[in-house]
Amino acid sequence: MNLLPLVLISGGLPQDVQQLWTMKTWGIVVAAILLWLSFLLLGLSARNYEKVLRKATEWQFLVIAPSGILLYAIIQAGLLVLQGKYRLVGGIGYIGYGLFLISSIITLIGIFRFYRVISGRRKKRFGRKQ
Amino acid sequence: MVKTIIAEWLFVIGQVGLIIVLIIFGLILRKLLRLIRKPPLFWILLVLSSLFMLVAVVFHFLSITEVGSVEDPVDLMRSLGASGIIEAIMLLASGLFAVIASGMYFRWSHR
Numbered sequence: 463m464n465l466l467p468l469v470l471i472s473g474g475l476p477q478d479v480q481q482l483w484t485m486k487t488w489g490i491v492v493a494a495i496l497l498w499l500s501f502l503l504l505g506l507s508a509r510n511y512e513k514v515l516r517k518a519t520e521w522q523f524l525v526i527a528p529s530g531i532l533l534y535a536i537i538q539a540g541l542l543v544l545q546g547k548y549r550l551v552g553g554i555g556y557i558g559y560g561l562f563l564i565s566s567i568i569t570l571i572g573i574f575r576f577y578r579v580i581s582g583r584r585k586k587r588f589g590r591k592q
Numbered sequence: 593m594v595k596t597i598i599a600e601w602l603f604v605i606g607q608v609g610l611i612i613v614l615i616i617f618g619l620i621l622r623k624l625l626r627l628i629r630k631p632p633l634f635w636i637l638l639v640l641s642s643l644f645m646l647v648a649v650v651f652h653f654l655s656i657t658e659v660g661s662v663e664d665p666v667d668l669m670r671s672l673g674a675s676g677i678i679e680a681i682m683l684l685a686s687g688l689f690a691v692i693a694s695g696m697y698f699r700w701s702h703r
Contacts (some may be wrong), residue, residue: 489680
């Protein structure tokens with residue numbers, strides 16, 4: 463079986479297949495940007511919470527953590543536009559998907575910390591060490 | 593090729609991580625909405641968002657396992673593209689629900 467098409471370069475594929483893959487790839491890129499935006503808004507909401515209730519939320523961590531999702535979307539969109547690739551393959555695949563994974567894990571840690579703060583399980587007060 | 597599939601698995605694991613993130617996000621939103629006296633049921637949007645992402649993960653998983661099962665590469669690409677569209681729609685729905693929920697809370701809390 464010739465697995466070369468799985469490298470997923472647009473040339474040589476029938477038009478309908480190319481359209482399917484283009485729509486799919488753009489859909490995933492837009493979805494990744496929306497998810498990044500929602501986590502960014504959560505980080506900014508954590509900042510408001512910290513300001514109002516004077517409890518340390520480490521909102522900066524929550525704002526920076528999802529950046530890998532945005533970088534993944536930029537890499538994927540860039541490869542599609544510049545090289546016509548529908549999927550991240552080879553070294554760039556490891557970088558793109560790796561960034562997505564790392565970002566997902568860091569966001570999980572950040573959001574869990576914030577959850578502990580608002581649940582009252584983390585008693586660190588703003589501007590004070592306990 | 594094997595390397596590509598390994599990289600795809602990183603994406604799947606990342607998506608599973610985001611499902612857990614969205615569930616915890618929902619729990620956070622439920623508490624925060626009570627705090628600002630807004631309808632707490634809004635957090636359901638994030639549960640729905642995590643469910644959509646779960647469906648997307650299933651479709652992505654199926655597309656990885658499908659690679660060795662179809663003989664004709666063009667048929668394989670067509671089949672993967674079709675399941676990929678469903679995956680993309682699910683991810684879009686997930687992102688849209690998450691951004692609506694977080695956007696509404698941000699707007700309410702900012703006042």
